Amino acid sequence: MTKPCDRCEAPAAAGERAFSRRDFIRAAATLAAAGVVLMGPHAWAARALGGDGSRKRLVVVFMRGAVDGLNVVVPCGDSQYYDHRSTIAIPRGSGEGAAINLDGHFGLNPNLSALMPYWKDGTLAFVHASGSPDPTRSHFDAQFFMESGTPGDRATADGWMNRVLAALPGRHDSTEALSMGPLVPRILTGRAPVANLPMGRGAARPMPLDNPRIEEAFDRLYDGGDALSRAYREGRAARRKLLAELEADMNEANAGAPMPNGFSGDAERLARLIARDPTIRLAFVALGGWDTHVSQGANRGQLANHLKPLGDGLADFARQLGPAYGDTVILVISEFGRTVHENGNAGTDHGHGNVIWAMGGPIRGRRVYADWRGLNPAALYQERDVPVTTDFREPICRVLSAHLGLGDDQLAQVFPDRPAMTGNTAGIIRV
């Protein structure tokens, strides 16, 4: 489907995409608007802890477009992997560009080497052969189901992260959940208020509405209880905070200090924001560009070019969280996996099972959690794809219960009709 061209400067895609530094600066400014404090120590110290006073957080990164999980956590021990992938397999062994050994059977894509320290210190794990039980190979349906948390049911009106927000104890205000991007993604859609943080240029530029006379006039227009008025008032409140924070930030010695480019720098600054504001409980970021039907590459090429910034970014994110890393779980998910066999254009087509990444202080890592059945044709889903032997809701439920403290009743609200736990991911959260 999509193979982003890094040279093309045609209009940027809406919604998900890799961040540029410019994007981040705007997003960061708007994060501040949402009540997240940007760098300065002035305001957040006075702010109460959110809800139950807990600092425990969940960050979800969604790789839209279906990442090829077999080239992320590589089953080096299955010879069929190499039989099926004549040009795009990640080599095993110790040579240059080989998969980095994880547990003797699986190896990590070498472009994710920045994550190895977290693997080694036991706070990075993977859940392989996981995903949604729904058989769809449609990106849009599969993303819908993974965000609604109700595979097969298109009637669900809200997203599971929004339901988590509602289930968290305490009072809720709009600073508890953040989404990067100009639109509120389905996963966060619902009754609990959520701040969306647009990326792109110009968030900090003066806006006509900053003029009190203009604002006053529009205030009269949107003073009702309807959805438009509510959106208006939330937008205004966010904007006022943004301006105050920006002004304060101008006085910071480090304001505007150069940051690394790309997702790395963005993630690093995002982490600083989240680390400083204890009221943020949930955050969501979507990244695009994983739909590698053509010229996917092996340890170099298209997929590699997307994995490396993500791996580096997550490492920077973890580093920048500092002590807050101990209270943060990061889950990296994608709607489905890709075919075991390489297609006719050195790419892969839509598949089924995939790998979920789990990272953070509360994760019992250095382990690939999986009911792994190998890559024999008989073991594959429809004789072509990795089967789903662990429902994606299972590791999420373990995070929600053992990390965020949700009870069984609340889990049932977040994921109605979820399947029984298999035990495949037992112990993934340290308690």
Added chain:
Amino acid sequence: MSASNDKAAALHALNRAAFGPRPGDADAVAEAGARAYLERQLEPDSIPIPPELTAQIRGIRTLGMTPPQLFAEFQEPIREAAKGDVAAKKAARRAARQVVQEAIYARIVRAIHGPRQLQEVLTAFWFNHFNVFAGKGLCSIWIGAFEEEAIRPHTMGRFRDLLGATAKHPAMLFYLDNWQNTGPGSPGARGKFDGINENCAREVMELHTLGVNGGYHQDDVIALAHILTGWSIERPGFARRMGGFGGMGGGGLFGRFARRRADAAGGAADAYGFRFYPRRHDYSDKLFLGRKIAGGGMAEGERALDMLAESPATAKHLSFQLAQYFVADAPPDALVERMARRYLQSGGEIRAVLETMFLSAEFSDPRCRGTKFKSPYEYVISCARAAGVEVINTRPLAGSMAMMGMPLYGCQTPNGYSNTREAWLNPDGMMMRLSFATAIGAGRLPLNRPPQDYAAGSPDGAAERPMMRPAEFVDRPPPPDPAALAMTLGDLFTPNTAAAVEQAPPPLRAPLILGSPEFMTR
């Protein structure tokens, strides 16, 4: 009917079948009747286009170029320059970037000023239905041609024609990777053209025709992929240049492609750059949607597209999409059913389906009015129309759409943008809309400024293009008069809005009207 009801019905027609009223439209349509207006809009050829607009559009040179011509003029220089000269390469890239800018310009100018409004609305609708992303390689230079050649001529014609034109257009073949889709073991299979690519086959069924619940299975996706093997792109510079195709990091492929050019002899081709390559086609018999399609080359694909276009699932899917756009976020089932029936009875005539919809009780029900939340594209275009401004510079408008999360030609995924309230109503979106309303309502947007950048990037300079030469050099159109603007919109405001406008200082009244809750919906 009362005069005010006539006016409300007229505004409803203008809001749905057009991008909202321009000054004087509401009265004129109320006078003739909303139904007559809709019937006229369904016959676009009967509506004359003002000569100035025709001249303005004709002045956009790249809009009349075919994909092979565009490739030769804008892509080859990038390859040539790549051999060394950095400055030349940069200049060639800059020139290529102008192509998509010109497509954006043409789309917006016609949406604002074109009298065949329903055709403009449907061009945006069908483009979105058959979405292509300008950010993917060669799509950036072909996206305008795609809209001109594959979408615009077929917006109210037979759906089968629209489907065939989009499926064969180089922009779509490139976007959904089918140009590389090759029969495994076929004589032409080699290198990266070595087998099946399912991407196009899946999206054609899921998004373009049957819909995701349209009753097809993975086996059908694979069968259609095999049927579409060899449907690819004519390579314009082949004979001259064996080196390859710039901009996609796979130069070598095209070398191989070029050497096999003779293979293509006998394969069908068209003027827009489609070519069927028999040597890369899988000639075996296929089982598709429960029917056998005998191996027969390109005719198999035509047969498959016939089957898809004739399917009741397609009738229903398209009817739902149209009704959701034109009637309600959750369109009434009965209406969708009637539209689907009309589709099947008429042999897939889009005009007939639209007629059933526009003349339905559901559409003209007063409760239907003002219930669709405008997408950023619709909001921006309708503001410019209501304000009655002449637009020479579309950049502030295109930039505003992007800020609101809907860059024109910038939807990366093939499902296109949503058009529901749920998708577009959010706090930041409201701030962006009101900022835009204030800027355009106060006359602050440089909509009359000749965009200088175009000249810098075009080889022949802007001076030769009429669109770049406004008669008078006034950067900004004057702000709309609030009383006139209120009349344009039928003066149908809630007491709250009317009071807020009344109490505001005069310069803020037009911004408030354009930023009112009434104007956020259509």
